[in-house]
Amino acid sequence: MIKVLNSGFYATIQDQGRLGHRSYGVPDSGAMDSYSSEFANKLLGNNKEAAVLEMTMTGAELQFLKPTTIAITGAHMNPTLNGKTIEMFESILVEPNDVLSFGKLSNGFRTYVAVKGGFLSEIVLGSRSMAKGITESIRIKKEDVLDFNATSIKSPKHAKLKFNSSYHEDKILEVTKGPEFDKLTREQQNLLISQNFQVSKFNNRMAYQLLPLFKNSLEPILTTPVLPGTVQLTPSGQLIVLMRDCQTTGGYPRMFQLTEQSINILSQKATGNRLKFSLKD
Amino acid sequence: MSYKLRFSQYNERSILVEWPAIIDENVLHDVLNFKTRIELKIYKPIVDIISTYASLLIIYNTTIENVNDEFSTLKVLYKSQDAKKLLKSKTFRIPVCYEDEFAMDLDNYSVAKNLSKSALIKLHSEAVYTVFFIGFLPGFLYLGGLNPTLHLDRKETPNLNVKKGSVAIGGKQTGIYPQDSPGGWHIIGNSPLELFKPKQNPPCVVKAGDKVKFNPITKSEYLRIQDDIKRSSFNIETI
Numbered sequence: 001m002i003k004v005l006n007s008g009f010y011a012t013i014q015d016q017g018r019l020g021h022r023s024y025g026v027p028d029s030g031a032m033d034s035y036s037s038e039f040a041n042k043l044l045g046n047n048k049e050a051a052v053l054e055m056t057m058t059g060a061e062l063q064f065l066k067p068t069t070i071a072i073t074g075a076h077m078n079p080t081l082n083g084k085t086i087e088m089f090e091s092i093l094v095e096p097n098d099v100l101s102f103g104k105l106s107n108g109f110r111t112y113v114a115v116k117g118g119f120l121s122e123i124v125l126g127s128r129s130m131a132k133g134i135t136e137s138i139r140i141k142k143e144d145v146l147d148f149n150a151t152s153i154k155s156p157k158h159a160k161l162k163f164n165s166s167y168h169e170d171k172i173l174e175v176t177k178g179p180e181f182d183k184l185t186r187e188q189q190n191l192l193i194s195q196n197f198q199v200s201k202f203n204n205r206m207a208y209q210l211l212p213l214f215k216n217s218l219e220p221i222l223t224t225p226v227l228p229g230t231v232q233l234t235p236s237g238q239l240i241v242l243m244r245d246c247q248t249t250g251g252y253p254r255m256f257q258l259t260e261q262s263i264n265i266l267s268q269k270a271t272g273n274r275l276k277f278s279l280k281d
Numbered sequence: 282m283s284y285k286l287r288f289s290q291y292n293e294r295s296i297l298v299e300w301p302a303i304i305d306e307n308v309l310h311d312v313l314n315f316k317t318r319i320e321l322k323i324y325k326p327i328v329d330i331i332s333t334y335a336s337l338l339i340i341y342n343t344t345i346e347n348v349n350d351e352f353s354t355l356k357v358l359y360k361s362q363d364a365k366k367l368l369k370s371k372t373f374r375i376p377v378c379y380e381d382e383f384a385m386d387l388d389n390y391s392v393a394k395n396l397s398k399s400a401l402i403k404l405h406s407e408a409v410y411t412v413f414f415i416g417f418l419p420g421f422l423y424l425g426g427l428n429p430t431l432h433l434d435r436k437e438t439p440n441l442n443v444k445k446g447s448v449a450i451g452g453k454q455t456g457i458y459p460q461d462s463p464g465g466w467h468i469i470g471n472s473p474l475e476l477f478k479p480k481q482n483p484p485c486v487v488k489a490g491d492k493v494k495f496n497p498i499t500k501s502e503y504l505r506i507q508d509d510i511k512r513s514s515f516n517i518e519t520i
Contacts, residue, residue, distance in 0.1 A: 022331045022340075024477070024485045025419040025459075124479050133419050133460040134479045179289060179297060222302045223416065223423065225331040225338035227292060249333050249416030249423075257292045 002115075002146040005099070006061035011140040012205075013119050015051040018127035018134070022248045028228055029129035030244050032205060032267035033110055034260065036074035039163055040114035043071035043091050050118025051128040053140070055111045057270065059102020060140065062113075064094045068148060069116040073163060075108025075268060089163040108168040108268040117149030131245060172278045173262040178231060178254035183218055192255065193277050197239065201271045205245040208266055210275065213237030218253045226250040229258035231277075241266060284311060286359060288352045293344045294328075296351055300335040304425060308335050309413055313490045315359055322358055325351075332489050333414050334423075372409065372492040374518040375457070375472055377448050378503040379406075383471035386436075390450070390467045393433055404428045405455065405469065406495040414489045420459035420477025422487060427455045439465035446471045448495065470495075473507040474517060486517060494520065 014037065017030025031037035037052045044050075053060070059077040072079050072088045079086050079102050086092055094100070102111070121128045122135055130138050140146070184192065192214065202209040214237045225248065226232070232240045232252035241258065242250075243266070256277060258266065269275065287299040298315070300308050316330050316337055326342035345351055379387065379402045391398045410424040417423075427450065435451045443449070443464040448457050451466030458464060459477040472495075477485050487493065498506070509515035 019340075020329045021484065022329045023415065023489070024483060025415045025417060025421050026479075026484065027419075125482060125484060133477075176290070176292065179291070179299070222304065222334050224299075224333050224336045225291075225297070225416075227295065227338070227340075229292060247417050248331060249414070260293060 001065040002148065003063040003065060004060060004140055004142055004144040004146065005063055006101075007140045007142050007144075008055050008058040008060040008102070010056040010204075011060050012054050012130040012138070013051050013121040013140070013146070014054045014129045015049055015118075015127055017129055017244065018125050018131065021125050022225075025248050026125060026134065027131060027245050027248065029127065029131045029134075029205075031112065032244050033074055033112070033264045035167075035264045036110070036163075037112045037114070039089070039161070040071045040073040040112045041118070043073070043089065043161060044069055044114055044116050046114060046116065046118055050114065051121060053113040053119065053146070055102070055113070057105060057109060059111060060113075061099065061101045062146075064098045064100070065096055065145075066148075067093070067095050069093055070100070071114045072111060073114075074111040075168070076106045076165075077111045078103035078106060079111075089161075107165070109270045110267055115148045120147040120149060167261070167265050168268045170265045171274055172276055173266060174259045174280050175231065175256035175262065175277050176259070176280050178256045179224070180218065180221060180233075180253035181255050183253060184216065184255070188214075188216060193279050195276070197275045197277075199269050199271055199273045199275065203269075203271060205243055207243055207246055208241045208269070210239040210241065214239055220251050221253055223249050223251045224254070226254065227257070229260070229263045230254050231256040231258065243267070283360075283362070284308065286356075288355060290345065290348045291338060294342070295338055295340045296345070296348070296355070298337040298339070298355065302335050304334050304413070306411060306425070309411065309490065311362075312337060314362060318358055318362060319355070323354070331414075331416075333416065370490045370492060371487075372494060372520040373487055374496050374520055375474055375476075375493050376498045376502065376506055377406065377470040377472045377495045378498050378500055379448075379470040380500050382500065383447075383503075384469050386449075386467040387469045390433065390469060394431070396430070401431065401469070402497055404431055405450075406497050409492050409494050410455065412487055412489055412491045412493060415485060415487075418459055418462060419479070420485045422456060422476070422493070424455055424493065427453055429453075431455070433467060435465040436467065439463050440468075443468060444471065446473060448472055471503070473503050473510060475510060 014031040017028040041050045197210040200209040200211045230242045291297040328340045331338040410426040413423045447468045448470040449466035449468045
C-alpha cells in the first residue's frame, strides 16, 4: 500500500487504456506518454498492461507502507527517497515508511511511477485508467491509499535498458493528412506546415489547444469519428489536438493525425512550448 | 442501394470509410449493415468500429502493413453486400418528467416557440427517434427525428453544469445528458434512467440503429423509478 501525503498538481492511475468501447462514447484514456509508461513497466519486469501513476507538472508525495520496487520515467522532477536524490530510469528498492517526493520539474511535463506488479485500482470496462463518468475515483487525492501487488519485490536485472529522453526536446510533431486537410487552399496547407505554434494554457488529458489562431473559412462538418492525436480546426481558427481522454466524435474539420510517437512528444509539452507540424511521406 | 464510398487511412492502425455526408436513415442502415458485415467477415483482429452519421472508423489491433490490401478487402466486402437488412433494431421507451422542477428552460422555450408547454411536451414525446450513433460523452445518443416545430438554436451561453438525465433540445437535435456536464441545449425535462452503466458490458443497452420514444411521467413516478433503479428492480421497456 502507498499513502498519498500530497497529490501534486494532477495525478491519475493509468494503464494502456480502455480500448474497444468507443462505439458507446467511451474515451480510450491510458497513459498520455505511452513510451514512458511502458518503459517504467519494462524496468520492473511488469506486464505492459500494469497500471502506473501519471503525475502532471508537479510530483506527488508518497509514503510506502509495504516494501516494493519502483521505477520512475518520463519528465524529470528530481525525485528523492527520504530526502536523498534517486535515479530515474532504473529499478529502486523501497522499504516500509520510505517517502518518495519530487522537486522541481527540469524537463518534460509528465512523470510516471511504476511499482512492481502494478497499481491495483478499480477495473472498469477492462481498464484501471481513471476517467470521468467511468471510474469512481477520477484523480489521486491527498490521504488516498493506493494498493499494489506486493508478492514479489525482486526485479529482473536488465542489460541496461536505455531510455531515450531526447524526445522531450523534440519540437516537431510528425503527422499524416486528416480527412479534411484537402479542403484548405494550397497556401493555407503550406502555412499550416511551415508555421510555428505554441501550446496554449488550455492543455490537459483531453486536448491541447495551440496558438496562434489559424485563419480559415472551413465549414463545420457533419459529426464524425475522431481519435487521440486528431488535430481539429475550429471556425475561429483554434487548432485543437485531441489527446487520450478525448471524446469519440467531433464536428470540426480534421486537419492532421499525429503518429503515436508524436502524441507521446506532445504529452511532455507544457504551456508556452513551441511546436511545428511535419507531414509524413 | 449502394453508395460511392471513400476509403482512407486514418492513423497507423485505423481506416476511415466515408459515405456522402448527409443525415439520412438509408445511409445509416448502409453504414450499420457494413459494420455488421465487417464484424462477421473480417478475420483480422479489430479493436473497435466506430460509426457516425455517414462514416465508419475501423481500428485494427496492430499497425496496418499494406493499406491497399485492406482497402480492396473492404471494397469487395461492401460490393457483395446484399440489400437484405442484417440490422435488428429495438424501440426503447424512455420515461421523462417534464415538470418544472426538472425543466429549467421549458418556460423560456415555450415563449421562444410561442407554443404552450403541454403542446411542446406532446410534440416531443409522440415522435419516435432514431439513434444514429453514440458519441461526445459516454452513452450520449445522437437522435434523429425531432419535429421541425421544436427546432431552436442553442443557448448563447452554455450552462456550466447540466444535470445527469437532463433531456434537452439544441438546434435540430434532442438528447439526454448521461452525466453532469456543461451544455448549451435547452433543458425541458429529466429521465431517471441510467442509460450508461460503466460497470456493465456493453455499458449501454441502446445502440446505433435502435429507436427511442419518450414517455411523459409525473414526479412521483420519477421518484418510484429512481427507487426501483437503486434496488436494481427496473428494466427498461421495449415497445
